[in-house]
Amino acid sequence: MSPPRAPFQGPVCPTPYGDTDRVQLGHGSGGKMSAALLRDHFLPRFENPVLSELGDAAVVGVDRGELAISTDTFVVSPLEFPGGNIGALAVHGTVNDLAMMGAEPLFLSAGFILEEGLPFEVLDRVVGAMSSAAVEAGVTVVTGDTKVVERGSADGMFINTTGIGLVSPAFRPGPGKAVPGDVVIASGPIGCHGIAIMAVREGLEFEVEIESDTAALHPLVSGLRESVGEAVHVLRDPTRGGVASALNEVALASRVGIEMKEGSLVIPGPVLAACEMLGLDPLYVANEGVLVALVSPDRAGDALASLRSHPLGEEAAIIGHAVEGHPGMVVMRTGIGGNRVVDMLPGDQLPRIC
Amino acid sequence: MSPPRAPFQGPVCPTPYGDTDRVQLGHGSGGKMSAALLRDHFLPRFENPVLSELGDAAVVGVDRGELAISTDTFVVSPLEFPGGNIGALAVHGTVNDLAMMGAEPLFLSAGFILEEGLPFEVLDRVVGAMSSAAVEAGVTVVTGDTKVVERGSADGMFINTTGIGLVSPAFRPGPGKAVPGDVVIASGPIGCHGIAIMAVREGLEFEVEIESDTAALHPLVSGLRESVGEAVHVLRDPTRGGVASALNEVALASRVGIEMKEGSLVIPGPVLAACEMLGLDPLYVANEGVLVALVSPDRAGDALASLRSHPLGEEAAIIGHAVEGHPGMVVMRTGIGGNRVVDMLPGDQLPRIC
Numbered sequence: 001m002s003p004p005r006a007p008f009q010g011p012v013c014p015t016p017y018g019d020t021d022r023v024q025l026g027h028g029s030g031g032k033m034s035a036a037l038l039r040d041h042f043l044p045r046f047e048n049p050v051l052s053e054l055g056d057a058a059v060v061g062v063d064r065g066e067l068a069i070s071t072d073t074f075v076v077s078p079l080e081f082p083g084g085n086i087g088a089l090a091v092h093g094t095v096n097d098l099a100m101m102g103a104e105p106l107f108l109s110a111g112f113i114l115e116e117g118l119p120f121e122v123l124d125r126v127v128g129a130m131s132s133a134a135v136e137a138g139v140t141v142v143t144g145d146t147k148v149v150e151r152g153s154a155d156g157m158f159i160n161t162t163g164i165g166l167v168s169p170a171f172r173p174g175p176g177k178a179v180p181g182d183v184v185i186a187s188g189p190i191g192c193h194g195i196a197i198m199a200v201r202e203g204l205e206f207e208v209e210i211e212s213d214t215a216a217l218h219p220l221v222s223g224l225r226e227s228v229g230e231a232v233h234v235l236r237d238p239t240r241g242g243v244a245s246a247l248n249e250v251a252l253a254s255r256v257g258i259e260m261k262e263g264s265l266v267i268p269g270p271v272l273a274a275c276e277m278l279g280l281d282p283l284y285v286a287n288e289g290v291l292v293a294l295v296s297p298d299r300a301g302d303a304l305a306s307l308r309s310h311p312l313g314e315e316a317a318i319i320g321h322a323v324e325g326h327p328g329m330v331v332m333r334t335g336i337g338g339n340r341v342v343d344m345l346p347g348d349q350l351p352r353i354c
Numbered sequence: 355m356s357p358p359r360a361p362f363q364g365p366v367c368p369t370p371y372g373d374t375d376r377v378q379l380g381h382g383s384g385g386k387m388s389a390a391l392l393r394d395h396f397l398p399r400f401e402n403p404v405l406s407e408l409g410d411a412a413v414v415g416v417d418r419g420e421l422a423i424s425t426d427t428f429v430v431s432p433l434e435f436p437g438g439n440i441g442a443l444a445v446h447g448t449v450n451d452l453a454m455m456g457a458e459p460l461f462l463s464a465g466f467i468l469e470e471g472l473p474f475e476v477l478d479r480v481v482g483a484m485s486s487a488a489v490e491a492g493v494t495v496v497t498g499d500t501k502v503v504e505r506g507s508a509d510g511m512f513i514n515t516t517g518i519g520l521v522s523p524a525f526r527p528g529p530g531k532a533v534p535g536d537v538v539i540a541s542g543p544i545g546c547h548g549i550a551i552m553a554v555r556e557g558l559e560f561e562v563e564i565e566s567d568t569a570a571l572h573p574l575v576s577g578l579r580e581s582v583g584e585a586v587h588v589l590r591d592p593t594r595g596g597v598a599s600a601l602n603e604v605a606l607a608s609r610v611g612i613e614m615k616e617g618s619l620v621i622p623g624p625v626l627a628a629c630e631m632l633g634l635d636p637l638y639v640a641n642e643g644v645l646v647a648l649v650s651p652d653r654a655g656d657a658l659a660s661l662r663s664h665p666l667g668e669e670a671a672i673i674g675h676a677v678e679g680h681p682g683m684v685v686m687r688t689g690i691g692g693n694r695v696v697d698m699l700p701g702d703q704l705p706r707i708c
Contacts, residue, residue, distance in 0.1 A: 029699065032699065032700040060421050062416060062419065067421075069461060069497050071464070073499050073500075073514060075467060109425035109516045111514045111516070113467070143423050145425050145426045145427050145514075146427075148705070149429050149705075149706060153431075153509040154509070155503060155508070160499075160516075162425055162463045241385050344385050344389075345383065345386065346383075346385055346386040351502070351503075
């Protein structure tokens with residue numbers, strides 16, 4: 001409960017609303033300042049007929065079928081980082097969650113929490129990046145909401161996106177559908193997103209700047225669907241908790257063991273160097289532009305070829321396979337013939353990474 | 355940018371994770387603590403087959419047709435207040451936004467931002483209220499997401515809900531569909547939500563406690579659809595900014611004038627007393643269980659009867675009508691024959707009311 005405050009003292013001074021370069025509490029009021037925020041900072045970037053209706057909800061047409069719905073809230077700190085910002089991430093993250101269910105992403109909602117005092121130039125860059133990411137990913141932002149909280153009650157801005165996609169009954173990968181023998185493929189080099197964030201936070205400089213890999217992955221998924229279809233049993237994007245956590249979830253959900261081959265993962269040199277410096281294991285570092293697929297062994301070659309034919313998947317590689325032994329457990333087979341358990345972390349390696 | 359912090363020092367102590375009564379950063383990690391949070395605090399309350407899949411997205415079936423999508427983020431302070439809490443509000447708010455488009459609410463997503471240190475007993479009450487509100491409203495929470503931010507980076511908790519509802523082509527009210535002559539009906543007494551929140555914040559005590567009116571309004575809408583159908587031109591729930599802002603939006607979107615009749619709005623005595631004490635105009639105070647309908651004059655009586663047949667609408671009343679004059683403007687016709695303009699407020703009367 002907040003301490004008592006002075007009661008409302010009468011009409012609010014209508015203009016110039018104080019500091020015009022920054023978000024103010026009144027921008028979340030549902031009044032004229034809210035309307036101006038929408039008109040000046042959101043609508044020009046997301047213009048489409050559905051959103052422009054400005055009703056309490058957006059109305060979209062769908063064919064009879066199954067829809068995938070995914071929600072994700074983004075609290076990444078800092079808001080802007082090499083390779084992207086919270087706005088691009090908020091589009092990619094939700095589009096990718098839909099893609100991992102085999103769905104074709106169609107629509108996004110966007111819910112903003114803005115901290116009083118957020119510079120409009122930051123907001124505009126973030127919303128601009130969201131808009132570009134949505135156009136590039138072929139999804140439409142059809143409805144949105146903005147709240148403003150007092151200085152100190154949030155950290156700059158948080159964004160929720162909820163996505164709706166169309167599911168095809170013939171292509172329904174799921175975390176519980178892996179079977180022993182499945183080949184585990186990673187679509188690209190790992191660790192870039194988490195290390196890009198950490199480098200900014202820690203003020204680290206490298207010879208080559210590490211950029212977040214944030215990207216929409218559904219073009220890779222479309223390729224897999226067209227080339228090998230139902231031979232794709234599982235798709236996951238290894239974000240929070242990295243490849244290790246994603247594979248543990250698959251092992252648990254599918255009741256299979258997973259064996260990874262040491263040295264098979266592509267880890268960029270600068271990521272490896274940064275991980276050593278920071279005491280991080282790249283297996284647990286978040287990615288925002290990588291998928292992990294578990295595919296029937298007879299179609300693994302085709303799946304790999306399909307991934308490699310796309311710029312995002314050029315460095316796709318087989319990183320392991322599913323086994324009958326040790327169900328629910330991921331092990332790394334080391335070069336000298338030993339095994340080590342790749343467990344889930346209990347808590348945070350890197351907080352507020354997405 | 356955060357200041358540099360100590361690098362990760364090695365494995366995190368697995369149990370007891372420190373203070374077990376409160377949310378910790380690790381609960382947002384995507385690791386074991388996240389899994390425990392989900393298992394212990396969310397899934398038992400929202401159990402349904404779609405959510406239990408725990409995929410990256412939920413998959414639901416729909417008939418061919420049109421869907422309404424609405425998103426809303428809830429930042430109300432305090433989290434708990436007479437008549438409800440942020441969880442109930444997060445269900446009702448989004449369900450009502452869908453209902454105002456004439457849609458039948460079907461599915462909700464829920465995205466949580468938790469502040470490190472939030473007591474689990476508060477979280478559990480909030481999630482419990484969400485669950486009850488969803489059951490009562492007949493909607494299913496099909497997917498969710500939880501993020502945890504450091505102490506001081508949020509204010510207890512914020513919740514985004516995004517709702518999906520089915521739209522019938524024969525019943526499509528919208529803010530731009532009012533025509534001159536339409537009768538304006540309010541479904542119940544106004545001002546209760548905003549004043550309930552303010553009373554807690556200001557530490558006010560009244561003889562009769564003012565409770566938030568937070569409620570799902572789609573049963574009222576179903577009644578209107580069945581009784582008068584397309585004669586309902588506009589439906590709005592006057593939340594932030596109150597009845598005054600909602601009617602201004604309608605006047606602008608429909609390019610009609612709106613004339614309100616002084617004394618026609620039902621305002622509970624304690625609300626009126628509190629507004630006088632706080633210097634607030636009840637026309638601008640938020641409601642969470644009231645709708646405003648603009649209805650063809652020939653069906654207004656039936657619409658009123660339909661609303662009054664439901665407990666939520668017992669005190670429904672005609673509060674004005676749409677006119678050709680002064681398009682985009684709402685005026686109050688006073689008892690002594692004068693008019694005063696009921697403008698939108700520029701900014702906040704009451705911040706963080708929902």
